[in-house]
Amino acid sequence: xxxxxxxxxxxxxxxxxxxxxxxxxxxxxxxxxxxxxxxxxxxxxxxxxxxxxxxxxxxxxxxxxxxxxxxxxxxxxxxxxxxxxxxxxxxxxxxxxxxxxxxxxxxxxxxxxxxxxxxxxxxxxxxxxxxxxxxxxxxxxxxxxxxxxxxxxxxxxxxxxxxxxxxxxxxxxxxxxxxxxxxxxxxxxxxxxxxxxxxxxxxxxxxxxxxxxxx
Numbered sequence: 001x002x003x004x005x006x007x008x009x010x011x012x013x014x015x016x017x018x019x020x021x022x023x024x025x026x027x028x029x030x031x032x033x034x035x036x037x038x039x040x041x042x043x044x045x046x047x048x049x050x051x052x053x054x055x056x057x058x059x060x061x062x063x064x065x066x067x068x069x070x071x072x073x074x075x076x077x078x079x080x081x082x083x084x085x086x087x088x089x090x091x092x093x094x095x096x097x098x099x100x101x102x103x104x105x106x107x108x109x110x111x112x113x114x115x116x117x118x119x120x121x122x123x124x125x126x127x128x129x130x131x132x133x134x135x136x137x138x139x140x141x142x143x144x145x146x147x148x149x150x151x152x153x154x155x156x157x158x159x160x161x162x163x164x165x166x167x168x169x170x171x172x173x174x175x176x177x178x179x180x181x182x183x184x185x186x187x188x189x190x191x192x193x194x195x196x197x198x199x200x201x202x203x204x205x206x207x208x209x210x211x212x213x214x215x
Contacts, residue, residue: 001179002134005127009198016131016201017139021208026143028153030211032090035155038211039087041106043097045207046083048110049132050076055117056125065122068177075170086157105210109203116196123181123189127196130178131204136162137171 006013021038024030053076056069084094102110117125140162150156161167182193209215 001182002130002175005130005178005194005197006134008194009131009201012198012201012205013135016135016204016208017142019139019205019208021211022139022143024212025155025159026147026153028150028155030155032154034211034214036090036092037214039090039092040097040100041103041207041210043083043087044100044102044106045110046076046080048114049129050080052110052113052117052125052129055114056122056129059117059122059125061122065181068173069122072170072174103210103215105203105206105215109200109207112199112203120192120196121181123178123185123193124196126174126178126181127193128200130174131197131200133171133174135201135204137168140167 021030021034025035050073053069053073057066057073060066060069084097087097088094113125113128116128140159143159144163153159182190185193
């Protein structure tokens with residue numbers, strides 16, 4: 001299912017995975033201020049991303065469906081402190097992140113996630129969520145496949161986080177869950193799922209671009 005959705009989201013998906021922001025991360029040439037801006041906006045994004053999984057718990061039709069977003073929300077709640085610690089290494093205090101004004105790209109993306117979840121069911125919500133989880137895993141694989149590992153790359157730890165077996169497995173589980181949710185959908189409903197997935201992919205492109213533009 002996820003392969004079909006990715007194919008249906010072209011050419012946007014390739015632009016997302018191979019975005020200039022990703023290329024500069026791989027080459028270690030991304031300006032520090034761009035990465036710092038991205039990290040602060042990612043903190044804002046993670047708050048609403050967590051809200052989306054909380055909404056997923058509410059939208060679940062049974063305990064089995066509920067277990068998947070609940071587990072992800074538990075992981076996100078635990079890992080936010082790791083994100084804070086990582087940002088601190090880049091000279092960004094927790095208070096600075098809390099005081100950060102959301103960029104237009106972040107507002108558009110996160111409210112789209114929540115709007116889709118509110119209006120639809122769990123399948124629609126996960127169609128909007130999947131480009132983030134699956135896309136970051138693919139972007140990391142794109143980097144490790146096409147670029148040599150640089151010993152002095154300041155972004156190497158970021159790359160290794162998303163290239164790790166743990167994150168790759170988590171992304172695969174998200175894709176599998178979306179596939180299961182879509183099994184009983186009719187062609188019109190599947191077309192709607194494709195539209196949501198493609199739109200969220202476009203939002204991801206804008207998020208990378210926001211980092212480059214400092215917008």
